[in-house]
Amino acid sequence: MSRPDALLPRKSPRQRRARLTVASLLEAAAQLIETQGMDGFNTNAVAERAGVSIGSLYQYFPSKDALTLALLEREAGRFEADALAALEAPDGPAALRHLIGASVRQQLERPELARLLDEQEGRPELRAHLDKGRFGQLIDTLLQRPGLPRQMDAALAAADVAALIRGLVDGAGERRETDLADLQRRVEAAVFGYLERAAAAAPGGQGRECESGMRAGPGPA
Amino acid sequence: MSRPDALLPRKSPRQRRARLTVASLLEAAAQLIETQGMDGFNTNAVAERAGVSIGSLYQYFPSKDALTLALLEREAGRFEADALAALEAPDGPAALRHLIGASVRQQLERPELARLLDEQEGRPELRAHLDKGRFGQLIDTLLQRPGLPRQMDAALAAADVAALIRGLVDGAGERRETDLADLQRRVEAAVFGYLERAAAAAPGGQGRECESGMRAGPGPA
Amino acid sequence: MSRPDALLPRKSPRQRRARLTVASLLEAAAQLIETQGMDGFNTNAVAERAGVSIGSLYQYFPSKDALTLALLEREAGRFEADALAALEAPDGPAALRHLIGASVRQQLERPELARLLDEQEGRPELRAHLDKGRFGQLIDTLLQRPGLPRQMDAALAAADVAALIRGLVDGAGERRETDLADLQRRVEAAVFGYLERAAAAAPGGQGRECESGMRAGPGPA
Amino acid sequence: MSRPDALLPRKSPRQRRARLTVASLLEAAAQLIETQGMDGFNTNAVAERAGVSIGSLYQYFPSKDALTLALLEREAGRFEADALAALEAPDGPAALRHLIGASVRQQLERPELARLLDEQEGRPELRAHLDKGRFGQLIDTLLQRPGLPRQMDAALAAADVAALIRGLVDGAGERRETDLADLQRRVEAAVFGYLERAAAAAPGGQGRECESGMRAGPGPA
DNA sequence: CATGAATGAGTGTTCATTCAT
DNA sequence: TATGAATGAACACTCATTCAT
The missing domain is CATH 1.10.357 (Tetracycline Repressor; domain 2)
Incomplete structure (x- = not known):
């Protein structure tokens, strides 16, 4: 919430693997929201369902809101x-x-x-x-x-x-x-x-x- | 979330003072939601704005959801x-x-x-x-x-x-x-x-x- | 008390640091029970005495009962x-x-x-x-x-x-x-x-x- | 916990009604402990089950421990x-x-x-x-x-x-x-x-x- | 005296976020 | 760069106890 760019994706994924990671994060988020409502939508769960570490999530999205936005x-x-x-x-x-x-x-x-x-x-x-x-x-x-x-x-x-x-x-x-x-x-x-x-x-x-x-x-x- | 009746008001206020308390709690909740959105809507804040202790809130509403419902x-x-x-x-x-x-x-x-x-x-x-x-x-x-x-x-x-x-x-x-x-x-x-x-x-x-x-x-x- | 698995350890500590954390939590719990009785046995105190944050406690034990059980x-x-x-x-x-x-x-x-x-x-x-x-x-x-x-x-x-x-x-x-x-x-x-x-x-x-x-x-x- | 006599019954009930009240409080406590364990044993519940106000409970027992003791x-x-x-x-x-x-x-x-x-x-x-x-x-x-x-x-x-x-x-x-x-x-x-x-x-x-x-x-x- | 409304410190637990490895 | 252990502010809720009516 501090930085003005806290909602922009942290970096555009150039490598193919990175793009894949971003895509799985987004789909994981979508599925969690669908199946558990906004209550089940938390960053740790998203990362886990995407098969990615929570650290990686924050590599690509500087905040939860940024993820939501994406x-x-x-x-x-x-x-x-x-x-x-x-x-x-x-x-x-x-x-x-x-x-x-x-x-x-x-x-x-x-x-x-x-x-x-x-x-x-x-x-x-x-x-x-x-x-x-x-x-x-x-x-x-x-x-x-x-x-x-x-x-x-x-x-x-x-x-x-x-x-x-x-x-x-x-x-x-x-x-x-x-x-x-x-x-x-x-x-x-x-x-x-x-x-x-x-x-x-x-x-x-x-x-x-x-x-x-x-x-x-x-x-x- | 435990009991099935966790959404029904816990007890009806009989004394005048109690009715006032309930009314201020509801209005405090309304104002918080209005001014801060659902994020600012938490039981402690509601009680504080109503000028009541958190314990009083739970005398009348067995859960946050019960308050929302009311x-x-x-x-x-x-x-x-x-x-x-x-x-x-x-x-x-x-x-x-x-x-x-x-x-x-x-x-x-x-x-x-x-x-x-x-x-x-x-x-x-x-x-x-x-x-x-x-x-x-x-x-x-x-x-x-x-x-x-x-x-x-x-x-x-x-x-x-x-x-x-x-x-x-x-x-x-x-x-x-x-x-x-x-x-x-x-x-x-x-x-x-x-x-x-x-x-x-x-x-x-x-x-x-x-x-x-x-x-x-x-x-x- | 919500999930049925709320008593099983939440995740097994893989890294050495994690194993240390778990051990200190258990020993902290033991010492608190010994010195203050069950009244002094609360999760915040356990974490503090273990020199760990309360969040860490809940990384490994999904509930207080799970800690007791362990x-x-x-x-x-x-x-x-x-x-x-x-x-x-x-x-x-x-x-x-x-x-x-x-x-x-x-x-x-x-x-x-x-x-x-x-x-x-x-x-x-x-x-x-x-x-x-x-x-x-x-x-x-x-x-x-x-x-x-x-x-x-x-x-x-x-x-x-x-x-x-x-x-x-x-x-x-x-x-x-x-x-x-x-x-x-x-x-x-x-x-x-x-x-x-x-x-x-x-x-x-x-x-x-x-x-x-x-x-x-x-x-x- | 402050007064040294905090565990002694606050007053010996002389009137018949008072003795009845004390007896129902004790039996209410006993039943709650029996049916719900020590978790269900709280002063408000005891008073309620005894059909007495919480204030009355504290007339006869200066603290929860005093009640337990009795x-x-x-x-x-x-x-x-x-x-x-x-x-x-x-x-x-x-x-x-x-x-x-x-x-x-x-x-x-x-x-x-x-x-x-x-x-x-x-x-x-x-x-x-x-x-x-x-x-x-x-x-x-x-x-x-x-x-x-x-x-x-x-x-x-x-x-x-x-x-x-x-x-x-x-x-x-x-x-x-x-x-x-x-x-x-x-x-x-x-x-x-x-x-x-x-x-x-x-x-x-x-x-x-x-x-x-x-x-x-x-x-x- | 009895009542029951009110109190508030305390407790278990979550989750967005950071950072050492 | 990826990992996942660690953090801690925040929150829902309880209950012994007080006191104005």
Whole structure:
């Protein structure tokens, strides 16, 4: 907590072995969080499960928070790899649908992990170091796409959409839902419903879009 | 964690002094959680801030979790006192609007507390002892009211609406929003949008309601 | 008390330093029990007297009971190292005399420690994990040797002899006796007297042994 | 621990109600010790089980040790009421047999209580205030009676006999024996065996008594 | 006198982090 | 560089005892 860089990985692993070590540490952390909750997530246990000494863990991560952060980023990366394809969708609704799909997939793949990491993102120590709103920014971008109702405050709408997606998928995860398609359908209902009505509430909103392409299309594979 | 009743209050305060002690303990816990996050929430600190000895805390709460639970219930009680009025609203939309209002008020009054307590509700040790889904059940009831689109799976829809409200208000709390009316408007957009579209998606959905009383009315007092 | 393995040593010390740590912890525990009684036996004090941090104690002993158990076993080991030679004695009486000698030596060496540890053995949490009756079993074996009166219920007789030895030497320890030879003489009187008379009481007991080799011989060195 | 009289009952209960309160406190203590071991024996629990406030407990007993002591004395009194009849026995062996009978009865009636209280007697804080060796003194007296082998050191022999009886009956209690007659038989074997041989070992011991009235008679009623 | 709320030193235990080897 | 022994601040919780009501 002392040094300002206490959250950055201590060194980028250049050698292959080092990269492997880092990867096993992250996966060990993920598994512990999944199976035992945040209570079971302690550095000694992570090291042990990774088959590495606690000293080695601190070679690569200067603090527990740094490890948490790295895991958060690993998951964010996985999500983005999936979500960025949304940018290539033909129009706004399709793009948004793809993004929702990515969220749903991410969540239902490792629900407990996703949910608990979501909570960690709220921790003040981590928030500062998080590419915060990368998710929100992506949505922000997509909301500009044609075919979606123009929002008064785009950033706010993006944040709302992000929060709304997160709330729904976390809830589904807690209930151990597994039906991706159904969840996708409901999230789309909420997102597109919100966009339409929030926009409409603004003076001069465009009711016309009520029957636009926003109506549930085929959705992503 | 030893006894099964380790979460029930240890003894009910009979004397006035005792009731005061319990109240200060709960409020001290609330304040600590608000100002320092869950990290600052430890039994010794709670007792100190309440101006009471640690022994007194354990006279009334057999464990830290019991204290957390009691706080959770205190807040749930406050919410319900506000929310139950929804049952007296003339129709479904009005009732739902009132419920959303209660949620928004609760959240924006003590945003950090509300958010962190929401997270605590997810802890397995507590979930079991929680009147789980009191919120969801209330919504479930309201969704049956006339004026709202009939949902295929009412319980699921209720859970979704609950998750969606919670996601949006938590997000607003994190961003330290203070404009209750605007937040209310957006949550209504999401909720009514979801209900309409989720219902519509079901075969034989009723497009007619698109212009029904669900459209933003004056909102709750 | 939580995990079932909370009494097994947590990890075996591999490095020399670790072995030293464990040994000092055990000896510190022994000394505290000796000098301050069980009241002074608390983990923090043990660690401090051992010149080790409390954390180190818990590296090797998962709980206070585990430490107690280990100490119990250390002492049992010392006793057995001495007592097992009894098996090589030429006949029953000689063997029994040797065993009594070992008991007497053990007791008078560190009387308070021996007495208090004896009491600990009775604690339910520990009894389960104790090679219970190793002492009794040894006696059981010796009682089969020639030259000793045959007992009706050998196991019961063995238990009685064990209890009787323990009672006498504990009592002597409490009185701070130091004359090993005299104590040995009296314990032999009780043990052989018991064996002869308990056997005689059974129908067809052999009064003949009244003047056998059971009469106090020279005893062990 | 401060006042020198911290172990004496704070006041002799004169009124009938007070005597009742004291009695229920003692019995509550006894039951807690029996059922939960010394761990369950704490002042608050005793008061609660006795149906009395903790404040009242401290009205009658200035400290926990005072309560323990009083319980110890209650049990000693019960024992003596039974044992003193031994003084009226016609000869030494009969008297001793009666004493053994009293010990056996006392032990098997409430074995766990008896055993744990025996251990408490060893506590330094209590030993000082105990009519120590009332048991030993009684034996001492009995050993002077005709018909028993003369011992060199009568006090030592008495202590040995006491320790030996206690060891055997405690052991039997731990094994949850219930056959009073058999236990009595074995204790007599040990006691008389010890007396005969310990005496015989002294120069000029009287082998003659080998077949004296010490041989197991009918035993006490 | 009885009550029971309040006290607080004390105890067992955890876990992030350091550093000698 | 990797190891794992060691550290110690921090924390949950207990219980003998006091004292205002």
